Amino acid sequence: MLGPIGSNGAGKSTLIKILATLSPPGAGPVLVAGAGVVGPAAEVRRHGGQxxxxxxxxxxxxxxxxxxxxxxxxxxxxxxxxxxxxxxxxxxxxxxxxxxxxxxxxxxxxxxxxx
Incomplete structure (x- = not known):
């Protein structure tokens, strides 16, 4: 189990939204279990939860x-x-x-x- 930590405004919520495919990454590829967060969301969401x-x-x-x-x-x-x-x-x-x-x-x- 992982959980981001940091001060207010550090980007914790933004990171979670990107990993959950709710927001696009600002730059570069982001992969969850080998699946890109830009594209079919179902594949990424199958590997995570909140x-x-x-x-x-x-x-x-x-x-x-x-x-x-x-x-x-x-x-x-x-x-x-x-x-x-x-x-x-x-x-x-x-x-x-x-x-x-x-x-x-x-x-x-x-x-x-x-x-």
């Missing part, structure tokens, strides 16, 4: 938004996404109980992998 913070600092996403993001990250076809996450509460995660947050994280991981 553990999000308990409550993300990026505003107040809803459970539905978190599940939708997870489905997009795991390249679930658009026509399947909404059906898979239809019963997810569409209220801010910050108002969930600890147990409900854990259920959301498990659901984001396991339901996104089902084919």
């Amino acid at each position: 553990v999000p913070p308990l409550l993300p600092a990026d505003g107040a996403p809803t459970g539905y938004e978190k599940m939708l993001l997870s489905a997009r990250l795991y390249v679930i076809p658009r026509n399947e996404r909404r059906a898979r996450i239809a019963e997810t509460p569409d209220r801010p995660v910050q108002h969930y109980s600890g147990g409900m947050i854990r259920r959301l994280e498990i659901g984001a991981d396991t339901s996104s992998h089902r084919q």
Whole structure:
């Protein structure tokens, strides 16, 4: 397991976004398990994962938004996404109980992998 460390503004979040194929690298090739991060994202994402913070600092996403993001990250076809996450509460995660947050994280991981 690896985790970047550094002061604010050092590029930790940028590095993670590049490795997760969410942002393009500024220059030069970036490989994850031999697959380039520029190109088909599914190959790179098959070799990695992330553990999000308990409550993300990026505003107040809803459970539905978190599940939708997870489905997009795991390249679930658009026509399947909404059906898979239809019963997810569409209220801010910050108002969930600890147990409900854990259920959301498990659901984001396991339901996104089902084919």
